[in-house]
Amino acid sequence: MTEDERLAKNIRIREQGKLTRKKRKRQICRVYRVKIDISHLNKAQKTHLKMIFVEAKWLYNDALTFMNDHDINDYDMKVQIVKGLDKDKKPVTHELKYLGSQMKQSVIQGIKHNLQSLASLKKHNHKVGSLRYKSDYNSINLKQHKVTYRFYDEKHIGLQGFNGHIKIKGANQFWNIPGIEFANAKLLSLPDGYYLAITTYCNKGGEQKNYKPEIGIDMGIKTTITTSDGRKIKVLIEESERIKKCQRLIARRKKGSSNRYKAVKLLRKAYQKLDSRKRDKANKIVHELLEHEKIYMQDENLRGWHKGLFGRTVQHSILGLVKSKLMENERVTVLSSNIPTTKYCPCCGKLKKDINLSDRIYKCECGYQEDRDIHAARNMILLSKNTCGTQEINAFGENVRQHKSQDLCCNLDELGSPRLYKRGVVHSSSSSSFL
Ligand SMILES: [Zn+2]
Numbered sequence: 045m046t047e048d049e050r051l052a053k054n055i056r057i058r059e060q061g062k063l064t065r066k067k068r069k070r071q072i073c074r075v076y077r078v079k080i081d082i083s084h085l086n087k088a089q090k091t092h093l094k095m096i097f098v099e100a101k102w103l104y105n106d107a108l109t110f111m112n113d114h115d116i117n118d119y120d121m122k123v124q125i126v127k128g129l130d131k132d133k134k135p136v137t138h139e140l141k142y143l144g145s146q147m148k149q150s151v152i153q154g155i156k157h158n159l160q161s162l163a164s165l166k167k168h169n170h171k172v173g174s175l176r177y178k179s180d181y182n183s184i185n186l187k188q189h190k191v192t193y194r195f196y197d198e199k200h201i202g203l204q205g206f207n208g209h210i211k212i213k214g215a216n217q218f219w220n221i222p223g224i225e226f227a228n229a230k231l232l233s234l235p236d237g238y239y240l241a242i243t244t245y246c247n248k249g250g251e252q253k254n255y256k257p258e259i260g261i262d263m264g265i266k267t268t269i270t271t272s273d274g275r276k277i278k279v280l281i282e283e284s285e286r287i288k289k290c291q292r293l294i295a296r297r298k299k300g301s302s303n304r305y306k307a308v309k310l311l312r313k314a315y316q317k318l319d320s321r322k323r324d325k326a327n328k329i330v331h332e333l334l335e336h337e338k339i340y341m342q343d344e345n346l347r348g349w350h351k352g353l354f355g356r357t358v359q360h361s362i363l364g365l366v367k368s369k370l371m372e373n374e375r376v377t378v379l380s381s382n383i384p385t386t387k388y389c390p391c392c393g394k395l396k397k398d399i400n401l402s403d404r405i406y407k408c409e410c411g412y413q414e415d416r417d418i419h420a421a422r423n424m425i426l427l428s429k430n431t432c433g434t435q436e437i438n439a440f441g442e443n444v445r446q447h448k449s450q451d452l453c454c455n456l457d458e459l460g461s462p463r464l465y466k467r468g469v470v471h472s473s474s475s476s477s478f479l
Contacts, residue, residue, distance in 0.1 A: 068245060070247065070248060071225075071245040071246060071247055071248065072245065072246055072247075072248055073227075073243060073244070073245055074218070074243075074244050074245075074246070075241055075242065075243050075244070076214070076215075076217050076218050076241070076242050076244060077214065077232075077239050077240070077241045077242075078212045078213060078214040078215055078217075078239065078240050078242065079212065079213045079214055079237060079238070079239050079240075080093075080210055080211070080212055080237065080238040080239065080240060081210075081211040081212060081213055082237065082238065083211075084211050085208075085210070088207070089206070089207065089208055089210075092142050092205075092206055092207070093206075093210075093238060095141070095142040096142050096143060096147065096184065096203075096231070097180070097181050097182060097184065097233050098181075099138070099140050099141070099142055099143040100143060100147065100151050100181040100184055101178055101179075101180060101181035102126050102128050102138045102140070103123070103126055103140065103143065103148060103151050103152075104151055104154075104155065104178055104181055105126075105128060105177045105178060106123070106126035106127055106128060107119050107151070107152055107155055108155070108175055108176075108177055109127065111155075111175075116152070116155060116156060116159065117156075119152055121145070121148055121149050121152055122145070122148075123140070123148070124139060124140055125137050125138070125139055125140070126138050126140060142205060143205075144192060144203070144204030144205040145204075146186070146187050146188065146191060146192045146204060147184055147185075147186070147192060147204065149187070150184065150185035150186075150187055151181075151184070153185070154185065155175065158175055159175070162174075162175070180233075181233075182232060182233040182234070183230050183231070183232050183233075184230065184231045185228060185229075185230055186203070186204075186228060186229045186230065186231055186240075187228050188228065189225075189226035189227065189228075189229070191204065192204045192229075193229050193231075193240070195215075195226070196209055198215045198216070198219045199211055199212060199213075199215065200212070201240065203231070212240065218242075218244055221244075221246050222246075223246055223247050224244050224245070224246045225244065225245045225246070226242055226243070226244055227242075227243040227244065227245060228243050229241060229242040229243065234316055235309065235312035235313040235315070235316045236313050236316055236317075255335065255336060255337035256335050256336045256337065257336065257337060258336060258337055258338035258339070258340070258425055259271050259272055259273065259333070259336040259338070259339055259340070259421075259425070260272040260339075260340040260341070260420075260421040260422055260423070260424030260425040261333065261339065261340070261341045261421055261424070262341075262342070262385070262417045262418075262420040262421040262424070263341065263342070263363055263367065268417070269329070269363070269366065270415075270417035270418055270420070270421050271333075271418075271421055272418065272421035272422040272424070272425060274415075274418055276417070277329055277332075279325075279329070279361055279362050279363050279366065280360070280361055280362075281318070281321055281322055281325060281360050281361075281362060282360075283318065283360065284314060284317070284318060286314045286317075287311065287314045287315065287318065290307060290310045290311035290314055291311065293307045293310070293311075294307045294308060294311060318360070322360060322362045322365060323365070325362055326362045326365040326366050326369060327369075329362075329366050330366055330369045330370060333370065334370075334373060334375070336375075337375065338375055338376075338377065339370065339373075339375060339376045339377070340376075340377050340379060340424040340425050340428050341367070341370060341376065341377075341378055341379070341424065342378070342379045342380075342381060342383065342385055342420075342424060343378045343379065343380055343381050377428055379424055379427065379428055383427050384427075385420045385421075385423040385424050385427060386399060386406070386416065386419070386420045386423070387399060388423050388426075388427065389406075389408040389410065389412055390412070390419075390422065390423060390426055391408065391410050391411075391412040392408060392409075392410040392412070394408065394409070394410070396408060403416060404416050406419045
């Protein structure tokens with residue numbers, strides 16, 4: 045390729061990028077995960093899949109070594125032979141046979157990206173270390189559909205440099221969506237197998253839904269989400285017996301032995317299962333809540349809630365997961381945490397000051413009384429309407445305007461002026477939420 049051709053190509057890529065970004069604004073980004081079925085692969089193909097991750101690790105570690113006395117931007121992306129250390133820390137060289145060119149690029153790109161985020165942390169006075177060598181690499185970015193990976197049909201995909209088709213499970217999640225476009229994907233090596241997390245775009249739906257009426261939700265201190273229509277949804281998931289068994293097994297095995305390694309693998313698998321259960325439950329709860337036209341919730345500090353003792357069984361709360369999923373939706377309004385949803389009485393408008401965490405029922409002097417959580421959830425609808433007449437949303441989808449309402453002003457001023465903001469949909473081209 046001559047210099048002129050190269051420049052012309054760069055311009056073409058840039059123009060294409062602009063067009064795509066313009067188009068993406070009208071689309072919804074979703075990430076789907078499909079599982080790779082390795083039972084139909086032959087031995088060479090299985091090795092290939094495994095070696096992609098091993099070689100990515102070699103390349104990553106080699107680039108880190110290179111960075112000791114060079115600039116990462118000078119690293120040769122077309123490198124074929126990399127240096128490393130073997131089990132006994134003796135220097136060896138590895139040949140990269142399986143890693144495609146775009147995969148190499150994205151490994152190096154990943155390092156650059158990590159360096160950038162470390163630098164920005166440092167800028168904000170956080171304590172940062174340096175990048176570390178990896179003992180395993182488990183996520184490879186496949187940058188382009190039809191280059192690094194491609195769909196042959198609903199059940200088969202191909203990878204760059206891979207001989208033959210790979211069978212996948214789960215493409216029915218998105219295969220029949222009209223006008224769906226595939227962006228980048230991530231090849232994941234998880235404890236129970238290989239997965240492909242595909243970023244997709246489809247047009248914003250014109251489907252008119254019959255939504256249920258608006259709802260307020262109160263995230264309970266420990267275990268439940270309470271809705272303004274009186275539902276209480278449990279958000280705790282108990283750790284399985286299997287995890288405990290695996291932990292005991294590891295404790296009995298000798299350090300460094302292959303039996304211990306096998307036990308660790310089992311434990312990872314068990315934890316992944318727990319993770320899937322959590323994600324599944326969170327998805328179901330969010331789906332149920334999003335059947336309502338408008339959802340009001342409060343921006344509460346979830347940290348510190350987990351400090352309390354749950355007794356002997358270890359339990360995992362999915363409250364944080366539910367919250368972050370809800371906040372991505374444009375129909376969800378998040379109220380600032382200094383709006384007194386618990387203290388405010390909807391009947392007489394007074395603020396009750398002496399209310400403890402242990403009071404489960406809200407009682408007002410005027411005779412009004414209600415379950416504390418339901419009361420708070422109902423107040424969220426009420427107070428969000430009173431404090432925000434009109435909503436102004438800035439370019440980031442956030443409303444940070446200070447609201448002062450007529451009838452609440454006097455009461456709320458005692459607690460500082462309330463802030464209310466709304467989150468829009470955040471479009472992101474990466475599927476980093478999976479990692
Ligand atoms: Zn009252």
